[in-house]
Amino acid sequence: MLDNQEDRVAVLVDCDNTSPEILEYALRVVAQFGRVVVRRGYGNHATLANKWQEALVRLAFTPCLQYQYASGKNTADIALALDALEDLFDDRAETYCLVTSDSDFSYLCRKLRERGSMVYIVGEKKTPDALRNASDQFFEYQPPESESVKAQPSKVKKQRPKALVDAVSLLAADASEDWVGLGALGQYMRRTNPGFSPQQFGYSGLLEMIRTYPELVTRKDGGSHWVQLKEKAEREE
Known part of the structure; x- marks a missing residue:
């Protein structure tokens, strides 16, 4: 039986700014946050009538066609923002997923979050920090690699950002x-x-990443993993 308390999710797509291939990935991402009740794709006639038509129809999105009233003016962005606020005020959705890499939506994200909504962004690598940081969580879409690229697998160089150690130190101050x-x-x-x-940073998961830090130690207790600063663990021995 479905959980009637699960969040209602609105997926709003800036079709003028991204490609149809991102759509299925976005739906897989938001499935973990609740039930998708609003599916809309926004764009001009050239965008929606060509490359986006098949994807929007197949995945049951409502196409929201916006004509350009003047050259260089993107009315689709304004329509998306207004519809998002209308959905909020009409209580249609509590959670929003914006599929875009356009930093113009940063202010919309901030306003939705100020009203208590959770906001997720699904975008491409080009997405500016201004938009990434305006969301509760950013998901980066990686286009499928061509066969020639697959033949030469690339490895991400493993890194150990100090921010992780700083986070453990900060959270440990209030931890048991x-x-x-x-x-x-x-x-x-x-x-x-x-x-x-x-x-x-080159790791398959957070636990694997933590175990490479000489400043940190881990333990497993009751099926859960815990992290502590090594210097504190040594003082307790």
Whole structure:
């Protein structure tokens, strides 16, 4: 039986700014946050009538056609922003997923969050920090690699950003016995950097990443993993 308390999600797509291939990825991402009740794609006639038509029809999105009343003016962005606020005030959705890489939507994200909504962005690598940081969490879409690129797999150089150690130190101040839960640490990292993921630093997961830090120690207790500063653990011995 479905959970009637799950959040209602609105997925609003800036079709003029991205490609149809991103759409299925966006729907997979937001499935974890609730039930998608609003699906709309915004763009001008050239965009919606050509490359986006098949994707919007197949995935049951409502196309929102916006004509350009003057050359160089993008009316689709304004329509998307107004519809998002209307959905909020009419209580149609509590959670928003904006599919775009356009930093013009940063202010919309901030206003939605001020009203208590959760806002997620699905965008491409080109997405500016201004938009990434205006969301609760940013998800970067990676286009499928061509066969020639797959034949030469690339490896991300492993890095150990100091921000992770600083986060453990900060959270440990309010934690029992100075141990920080792995889930709480991951949540904090995403709140301070909505685009944070261990994969961008060359790791398959947060636990693997933490275990490479000489400043940190981990333990498993009751099926959960915990993290502590090594210097504190040594003082307790």
